Amino acid sequence: MPPCSFDDALPRAVAQLRRAFPDAGFADLRFIRDMNGRVHVVLPDATDQSAILDARAALADALGAYSPGLDVGLMRFSETLSGSALLEEPFVVEAIDGTLVKLIERRVVGKDWTQAPGVDGPRSTTHPPRVSFFSLKGGVGRSTALLLWGRELAAEGKRVLLLDLDLEAPGLGAQLLPPGDRPAFGVVDWLAEDLVASPVAEAMLVEPELVARSPLVEDGYLYVTPATGTRSMQQPGGFIAKLARAYLESDRGEGEGFAARVRRLLQRLEQALEPDVVLIDSRAGLHETAAAAILHLDADVLLFATDQPTVWEGYRYLLAQLAQMAHIVPASGDDDWRLRLKMVYAKAAKTKVALESFRSKAYSLWLEQLYDEQRPEDGPDVFNFAETDDAAPHDPLVILQNPVFEQFNPLEDLNEAAEAAISSTFGPFMAALGERVLGDDAPGALDGG
Incomplete structure (x- = not known):
């Protein structure tokens, strides 16, 4: 058998489990x-211990460098440190050779990509409408739009x-606020102070000191953070x-990741400013901050793209990750969180072709x-178009x-010619x-005239 790679590990583990435990319910x-x-497999406590001992060596051999070791690669729930609490942990679902596998991801970064989407409904009434502007690459006009x-x-x-959540390439401040109009602090400042529960973080939200009005x-x-x-x-x-x-997990309770901290910041800003709509500029690419903007702010999400092979390849990776969420978030009809996503053809050529x-x-x-398979027996809630x-x-x-x-x-650059453009x-x-x-509440001026 050739050496096991990262991509091989999960399929090989599934294949070994099928051989060793043909009657197992995945x-x-x-x-x-x-x-x-490295891949660990945890079985119900009712599984025969002798069968587990017999299967361990073959599993470790199949996984090679991606085996955590002969003794800990295959265990029952009661033999793990977490015990049955593992059943309550968030998981993603991967389809491996026709088998749906519940996978718990242990990550230093990227945890927000494994958490279920935070959606309060088709149009939440608990906060103003939010819209996230996302792109895989910069230079597509996302922030300008x-x-x-x-x-x-x-x-x-x-x-x-x-x-502005494009923290590594900040732009909204420079584009919308003259230097003399900038607030004292920004999102990065708040996240750094909030990490250690500094009273400075709370003080920023009182005025609030990380918001200014654009001229x-x-x-x-037109408030800008x-x-x-x-x-x-x-x-x-x-x-x-x-x-x-700014990206680190806080030590509050069981820990708060980046998305949870940004969501808390956004809620406080909405309480202070009472906006009618919130527009969120996401970082480009598949970074942790993008997971927050796409999955965890209960926002409509605009996916900016140009018609290039590199862009389609990147969106293939993104949609494949989102497909794992479709198995674990029960939603149908107007409540389906996937309806919040919408492609944007940026820098488009003006031709029908x-x-x-x-x-x-x-x-x-x-x-x-990401679309469901369309089968004749499926009802109207199938997610397909x-x-x-x-x-x-x-x-x-x-x-x-x-x-x-x-x-x-x-x-x-705003002048008569720019307004026409x-x-x-x-x-x-x-x-x-x-x-x-x-x-129906859309402004009348937005009629494309």
């Missing part, structure tokens, strides 16, 4: 992948909060040190990874390519997004 087992990637829609909403009388809307409420404030600008040498701590090509590739990918269904997650909102926005600085390039996108998120 729903009653737990597979654990530890921080180094966010700030222009936020500006449009605020100009129409909405109270809008923009939250792009003279009479409206940037990634960094004036304190970091004055002492830039400490920024990366704070950033490293280009749109159809993008939609076809998106449909194939969603059909492969026709390729041309414009309500489907794969069917994109469209933002046309326009060189005006390649190096666009809204604090300097905004209308023609982003108008249809804004109108569709307003209807999707705000429904």
Whole structure:
């Protein structure tokens, strides 16, 4: 047998379990992948001990470097440190050769990718509408689309909060707030202070000291919580040190991960500012912070993409991860969390052929990874759509390519020509997004005119 790789380990463990315990119910087992990637298998206490002893050597041999050891690679629940509490731990579900495997992931980072989506319903009434803007790569116009829609909403009388979670490439502060208007603190500052439960973190939320109003809307409420404030600008040498701590899990109770801490920050900001809508700028790529923006803020999620092979490959990885959640989050009809996802065709060519090509590739990918199999006996709650269904997650909102926005600085470049370009390039996108998120309450100016 060739050496076992990371990708081989789980299938080999499943194959060994099938041979050794042909009558085992996999729903009653737990597979654990530890921080180094080694695979442990935990069986019900009723499993015959002699059968376990007989199977251990073959399992360890099959897993090679990915075996945690002969004695601990295959055990009963009562023999583990956690015991039956393992059954209560969060897990993802992987389909391995037709078998659904419940997998507990032990990670130093990336834990938020293994937690079930936090969704309060199709449109939660416990907080204002939230929209996360996500992309796999930078340079696709994601942040520009966010700030222009936020500006449009605020100009129409909405109270809008923009939250910058692109912590390693902060941009909203520089794009929307002149240096003299920046707040003292930003998201990175709050996360660093909150990690040690510093009273400074609480003090930031009283005024709040990590929010400023953008002058792009003279009479409206366009609130910005940037990634960094004036304190970091004055002492830039400490920024990366704070950033490293922003991602860490706090020691509150059983520990609070990045997503839980950001959710708590967002709730406090919403209580203080009472916004009508919240727009969240996610970090590009499949980092831990992206898991928060996509899965755990109870937000509509816009998935920005260009029609390039590298982008489709990246979305294949993302959708495959999200597919693991579809097995563990009971949802159907309007409550299905997957309905909160929507593709955006960014920098689109203005041709029917280009749109159809993008939609076809998106449909194939969603059909492969995240849509349910359509079977004749299935009822109406099957999560599947026709390729041309414009309500489907794969069917994109469209933002046309326009060189005006390649190096666009809204604090300097807003003039009559830019306003015309905004209308023609982003108008249809804004109108569709307003209807999707705000429904009948969408501002009348967002009609793509």
